[in-house]
Amino acid sequence: MSRVISLTRRDLLGLFVSPVAWVIIFVFLLVMGLTFHLSLLGVDGDLRQLVAATYGGLVFWFMMLVIPPLVAMRALAEERRLGSLEMLMTTGVSDAAVVIAKWLATWVFFLFLWICLLPLWALLSTVGQVDLGALFSAHLGVALVGAGFCSTGILASAVTSHPLASAALAIALNMGLFLIHWLRFLYQPGDLQLRWIDHFSAVHHLGDELTRGIFDLRIPVWWGTFTILMLFVTTKVLERRRW
Amino acid sequence: MSDFIIQRRRKARIHVVLQLLLLLWIVWVVNVWSFHQSIRIDWSQGSRMEVTASDRELLEALPRMVEVLVPLDIDPSASGRVRLRVLSQALRWLDELSQAAPGALRLPVSVDVNRDGDRWEVLRSQRGLEADAVNRIHLFCGERRLSLDVDDLALIRGTSPLEPEQLPVVEVDRVRESIEAALRQIVQDQLTEIRISQGSGELPLEGSRGVSLQAFCDDLEARGAHVTGVDLTLDGVIETDTDLLLVIGGGIGRFEPLGASVRRAIDRHLDNGGGVLVLLPSTGICGLEDTMAAAGISVLPGLVAEITALPGAVTRPSYAAVGTRLDPFHPVTASLARDRIMVRYMPSRALQVSEPATALLATGPGAWLEREPGNPRRQREETPGPQILAAAAEVGAGRLVVVGNWSTVLPGSWRLDARRFLLACCDWACGRDLLPAGAGREPVSNRIELDDRIRRSFFWTSSAVLPGCALLGGLLMAWARRKDS
Numbered sequence: 001m002s003r004v005i006s007l008t009r010r011d012l013l014g015l016f017v018s019p020v021a022w023v024i025i026f027v028f029l030l031v032m033g034l035t036f037h038l039s040l041l042g043v044d045g046d047l048r049q050l051v052a053a054t055y056g057g058l059v060f061w062f063m064m065l066v067i068p069p070l071v072a073m074r075a076l077a078e079e080r081r082l083g084s085l086e087m088l089m090t091t092g093v094s095d096a097a098v099v100i101a102k103w104l105a106t107w108v109f110f111l112f113l114w115i116c117l118l119p120l121w122a123l124l125s126t127v128g129q130v131d132l133g134a135l136f137s138a139h140l141g142v143a144l145v146g147a148g149f150c151s152t153g154i155l156a157s158a159v160t161s162h163p164l165a166s167a168a169l170a171i172a173l174n175m176g177l178f179l180i181h182w183l184r185f186l187y188q189p190g191d192l193q194l195r196w197i198d199h200f201s202a203v204h205h206l207g208d209e210l211t212r213g214i215f216d217l218r219i220p221v222w223w224g225t226f227t228i229l230m231l232f233v234t235t236k237v238l239e240r241r242r243w
Numbered sequence: 244m245s246d247f248i249i250q251r252r253r254k255a256r257i258h259v260v261l262q263l264l265l266l267l268w269i270v271w272v273v274n275v276w277s278f279h280q281s282i283r284i285d286w287s288q289g290s291r292m293e294v295t296a297s298d299r300e301l302l303e304a305l306p307r308m309v310e311v312l313v314p315l316d317i318d319p320s321a322s323g324r325v326r327l328r329v330l331s332q333a334l335r336w337l338d339e340l341s342q343a344a345p346g347a348l349r350l351p352v353s354v355d356v357n358r359d360g361d362r363w364e365v366l367r368s369q370r371g372l373e374a375d376a377v378n379r380i381h382l383f384c385g386e387r388r389l390s391l392d393v394d395d396l397a398l399i400r401g402t403s404p405l406e407p408e409q410l411p412v413v414e415v416d417r418v419r420e421s422i423e424a425a426l427r428q429i430v431q432d433q434l435t436e437i438r439i440s441q442g443s444g445e446l447p448l449e450g451s452r453g454v455s456l457q458a459f460c461d462d463l464e465a466r467g468a469h470v471t472g473v474d475l476t477l478d479g480v481i482e483t484d485t486d487l488l489l490v491i492g493g494g495i496g497r498f499e500p501l502g503a504s505v506r507r508a509i510d511r512h513l514d515n516g517g518g519v520l521v522l523l524p525s526t527g528i529c530g531l532e533d534t535m536a537a538a539g540i541s542v543l544p545g546l547v548a549e550i551t552a553l554p555g556a557v558t559r560p561s562y563a564a565v566g567t568r569l570d571p572f573h574p575v576t577a578s579l580a581r582d583r584i585m586v587r588y589m590p591s592r593a594l595q596v597s598e599p600a601t602a603l604l605a606t607g608p609g610a611w612l613e614r615e616p617g618n619p620r621r622q623r624e625e626t627p628g629p630q631i632l633a634a635a636a637e638v639g640a641g642r643l644v645v646v647g648n649w650s651t652v653l654p655g656s657w658r659l660d661a662r663r664f665l666l667a668c669c670d671w672a673c674g675r676d677l678l679p680a681g682a683g684r685e686p687v688s689n690r691i692e693l694d695d696r697i698r699r700s701f702f703w704t705s706s707a708v709l710p711g712c713a714l715l716g717g718l719l720m721a722w723a724r725r726k727d728s
Contacts (some may be wrong), residue, residue: 016720019721022714022716025713025716026710026713026714026717029713030706033704033706033709034705034706036701036705037701037705037706042696045689045691045693046689047689048288048692095488096692116709117355117361117709119704119709120701123700123701124616127691127692128689128691129288129689130689131287131288132288133286133288133602134287136286158443185532192679196278212287213285213287213288214283214284214285214286214287214339216282216283217280218281221274221277225269225270225273225274226270229266232262232263232266233263236259239259
């Protein structure tokens with residue numbers, strides 16, 4: 001565990017000293033800040049609808065789908081390309097620990113981006129009553145769905161040694177997860193398939209449930225198990241060199 | 244040696260595949276478990292979507308599957324947007340209930356009539372819905388259907404002559420209460436039998452919507468009633484299965500007062516535990532004055548007049564009576580009394596009430612009883628307000644409600660608080676739940692006024708201050724790196 005923590009710290013430090021990370025933070029805050037402002041105008045100051053409006057639009061989903069792959073693209077691909085991964089393995093750290101540390105660093109950085117938006121909500125709470133329950137559950141949703149999207153980013157990074165190819169692959173995987181939601185138009189309400197699609201749909205989880213303050217145990221169960229599955233597959237991909 | 248290595252690699256690959264399959268199976272099992280054992284918590288402010296234990300009990304007690312269809316055809320005006328918000332909230336609540344008990348309530352189907360016209364036509368023909376049955380929540384249980392209007396789901400205040408620029412707002416949110424009452428009612432096997440008196444000059448039940456009671460009857464039927472006409476002058480008998488007899492004292496021509504034999508039949512009906520709702524004619528008598536007098540209700544000569552506000556801040560006396568005072572303890576009005584109700588009748592008779600009757604609805608003190616026909620004018624000798632516009636009494640085992648106006652059942656007037664009040668009267672008089680019960684709740688408003696100062700401060704904070712901090716952080720990091728190197 002201590003190795004995972006120290007590896008995570010090292011990777012996080014690596015992320016925060018990289019200029020790319022600060023460019024990502026800058027662009028993210030600019031785009032999401034303006035989205036927040038436009039959402040506030042769009043809902044005409046109705047703070048009950050603001051959480052759903054801010055964390056449910058196209059810009060929000062673009063950020064959700066693109067940022068984790070961009071942050072994760074260098075996690076393993078760069079290490080393999082530079083040959084530092086083998087060096088890391090010689091220190092006695094297990095493959096699983098490396099994968100978990102890389103994922104954790106990516107996820108923490110991703111969460112940091114969203115936490116940076118909180119001052120806007122704090123400012124808003126000085127002039128009106130923000131629905132804190134809905135805001136909390138929306139951020140929980142961002143964390144859960146983000147965990148899944150970061151894990152696909154780490155998997156893609158393990159599969160290829162080219163960071164851009166890794167980012168493209170991860171975006172494609174995330175897009176697949178995102179598009180599951182649109183399968184629901186093939187079924188009628190009441191169909192079991194529709195309920196299963198809702199069970200897996202990130203859009204349903206965030207747009208219909210968490211941004212409105214509804215927490216459903218299915219959401220952490222699905223994204224938790226999905227993340228574990230992806231990290232397990234990533235570990236096996238790293239272990240591939242042994243067989 | 245190489246064989247040994249190949250064998251070990253093969254074994255390792257098989258192990259990896261087995262591990263992967265095992266993990267996939269575990270993921271599947273855990274998700275299937277959570278799919279069936281869902282735990283939902285509402286963290287939102289006010290917990291509007293929290294399914295309580297009583298909601299679960301209601302759903303578990305539903306004997307059959309209830310299906311829901313919501314056709315939407317909302318205009319883009321401010322009023323339309325408010326109505327859409329109410330319907331969306333109702334859809335979400337039905338969705339929550341359906342998730343809590345998928346075996347009792349099917350997920351609601353909503354269809355945009357304009358964008359998805361073909362689908363709407365198919366659903367409409369399947370369900371036997373009218374072309375204008377839009378912007379309502381239709382609940383189906385077997386052959387039975389019950390519809391809820393937006394006005395049942397919320398009390399919406401719109402523009403008025405005094406406040407023409409007032410934006411429509413939801414004053415009372417009754418979504419949960421209305422849906423609960425509708426679910427309770429739709430699973431009942433027995434329909435409420437309502438007979439409407441015909442043959443004395445009353446409006447016909449069917450026909451062109453401008454000169455018939457069709458809109459009124461459709462609304463009653465949408466609430467689980469079976470509405471038929473009865474010509475008391477011919478039959479002279481009110482069938483024993485009648486829950487409510489409606490006497491509407493107005494029509495296209497002159498309303499003929501009911502005869503003595505009809506009055507006796509109505510008295511017998513009341514004695515047998517039936518309900519009677521009388522909507523008084525604007526002038527003359529309805530023929531049931533003795534029955535009403537025995538119950539403590541008498542009709543005063545003349546009409547209620549009031550100073551009415553007109554657009555452009557002009558006021559003038561008119562025969563428009565506005566009922567604003569409700570009996571907060573009577574079952575008819577108890578659920579309405581919390582709302583700021585405004586029942587507008589044009590014109591209305593004034594009633595006098597004594598024991599055992601109860602005044603249900605009265606005007607404010609500004610109204611008066613105008614005895615002289617013609618243009619109303621406030622004079623000192625006229626009886627001042629409040630004037631009683633509706634009253635109710637228990638007569639024997641039955642229930643009698645008298646309302647001073649009949650024209651409220653005309654399609655043009657059948658709306659807003661006048662409609663809500665009359666439906667509540669029907670509900671009580673027939674002794675069944677025809678209407679969504681419960682008082683509802685005042686919606687919590689978290690709206691802030693977006694003045695120029697707030698707009699500016701949020702714009703600069705979101706577009707400059709926060710990204711600027713990130714830029715500064717990046718520059719500091721670059722400076723620190725350069726210094727270290």
